[in-house]
Amino acid sequence: MSLAHALLDVRPLRSSPAFRRLLIGRTVSLLGSFMTTVTVMFQVWDTTRSTAWSGAVGLAQALPMAAFGLFAGAWVDRADRRRVYLLATVGQAVCSLLLAVQGFDGHVPVAVLLALVAAQSSFGALGAPAAGVFVPRLLPKEQVAAGLALNQITGQAMMLLGPAVAGVLLGRLGIGTCYLLDSLSFGLSFYGAFGLPALPPEGERSRPGLRGVLDGLRFLTGHRAVRGALLTDLAATVLSFPVSLFPLVNAERFGGDPGTLGLFLSALAVGGLLASAFSGAVTRLGRPGPVMLCASAGWGAALVLFGLTTGPWTGLGLLTLAGAADTLAVVSRSTIVQTRTPDALLGRVTAAEQIVGQAGPNLGNLRGGLVAGWTSGATALVSGGLLCLAAVAAGGGYGRGLNLLSPSRHHSSTAGHEP
Template identity: 65%
Template sequence: MGALIDIGPLRTAPVFRRLWIGGTLSGFGSQMTGVAVMYQVWQQTHSTAWTGAVGLAQALPIVAFGLFAGALVDRTERRRLYLITRVGAAVCSALLAVQGFLGHLPVPGVLLLLAVQACFGAAAGPAARTFLPRLLPAGDLAAGLALNHISFQAAMLIGPALGGLVLAWLGVGGCYLVDALTFGLAIYGAIGLPAMPSAGGAPGIRAVGEGLRFIAGHAAVRAALLTDLAATLLAMPISLFPLINAERFGGDPRTLGLFLSAIAVGGVTASVLSGTFTRLGRPGPVMFAGAAVWGVALAALGLVPNPWLGLGCLVVAGAADTVAVVSRATVVQLHTPSPLLGRVAAAEQIVGSAGPDLGNLRAGLVAGAFSGTAALVSGGVLCVAAVALIRRSLPQAGSPNGRA
């Protein structure tokens, strides 16, 4: 029983439970939109460079505004800021639904809407990451992070599969509409949060500089972010899924969702058994191991010829990703003081969100120049090498073991 996920925070913290349920349901719609965007762009262009550009449109706002948004989170009432940004993101999904039903926008127009939505996400993400230390005691923090991640993985498991079905039934507009409606559930879940007043601190550029100096000077936090960057920037495969689906499954839209669902199967399994690593109290070595296995599994995906065996590789990758993400988040949360949490959370979001988006662009460009196999294998090998280098360069005294 000690190996199973710890659901104690859902029993003992009603506010966290409501926020968790709303976020989980909203995650289903977001995953369906992910499938719809990739499908729409692929159908209009048949280009892996354009499907990779989807990631770029989502990454640029986070990279450009993320650190300033984190500083804003530390200087404003965090609950109110989160609600405002969720409403803005819901409006963007509604506009995507309108263009999906009434006639597809040119691809640059779709990318523009995604970029505007990402601007709202640049502030919503860091705000949400500051909630757990206020809602849960330190001893329940790892369990809360694991619960958040299993909700994300459950959405990945169900959302893409439903997305494929809705795509075949109602088209891309139906997927976007579901996303807009489920944003309302996330907003409802956040309404019950207690007030979270400003933590104060320096304004503007000075605040950003304080956050960057903390990250650069703290070995554990720096290693955690660099490890995630290595895994996502070098080995992200999602922009390749339409190409792999065309090569191995004949381009059937119903099988496109299986790729993300396979990652989610592994992620949910690892999350259900997350007690095996959240109770260890030393997430650093677990984080490095998870990131390395992620790279190995994606390199194997490029090499195996059987399509169903390839989906098995994605299951392994999803499990490794969950282990790495939960361990990394635990290191960052435990080592970061509250007045800096918004800025460090923003940097974590830049790595955790923009890293995959830029990684998808990298994969699409490499596949366009060479092949999907070359993109997968090279990315996986580079990921493992980078993780080993980061671990080797980390001073023993700064080992990210989860203890301050």
């Protein structure tokens, strides 16, 4: 296999100008969003000096996604997805602008700040399922995985860059300017989607309200491959997500050095970037199910070994491997969802995928913290990784679906449950 074949597949950038514009707009908008995440945390802590209020920031971001996500997906499956995405983008920009206003004012109660964060997250819960149809509608089916890998690598890069930029700007220009820059970043995201054609659902439109949500849940429970992909991802993150354990493991094994702790967090992102950069062989393979199972097993195994190691550099290497495995699992999961879900249901299924992506790590951090409180950080890591491996082994049976899945197997827009 040549090096060119292994590198990130950039064919979508050449074959679809519309996808290219969307990717540029999404990347700039993500940079602004990560800046806002850091700025909100800084402002809340600076205002309250309370860990409880700081924890409430994550709650304000996660609750709207969990509460409105599936209903937003049902609406998306009844409407022009392009128009819904534009509406959501404008809503998020307005929320960022209001955050900037209160940031320049400097005397707004923290509850108002969190209400604006929750409102912005609500618009994000609407925009995410709408955006979920763009890649499979704009790219040939054999390039969907490559398009998702491009989304992943730009997201990882902005996750590294955004907090660093925010740290510099907060010290020099203040919190209001950071929020203002985020609001302006949505302009490019809006531009990227504005030139798209109308994208109504292909096939039968969603029924309104709860009935539409239940139709989506029936598809999820009845389609072996999609169900298996989401359950495997949820099990891997709930059982073994390690971030909440890093401070304790750092104190137990590596002397509590804050520099080492920061490197632990960076190592996961670096692994993700490397995996995305060399994802071409995987995305061209056309076998997302086996890739997801192997990547999820690699994630669990790397965390078991990280829990056992006593050397900081070995630990960083293992976390880099874990980050790479996680990225490949995410790309494969999204490929399964977007190539095996009928277009008429894709908004609801994408919303469920977003909820899994939000809830899994949060629940995993909670599980890890509880187990570590009863035992130790290393025990929580090792037990979580072993449970992840057991779940992946069971996940191979969710699917012949996952084991045999190839995106070249066509689905019709009216497909129901997979036998």
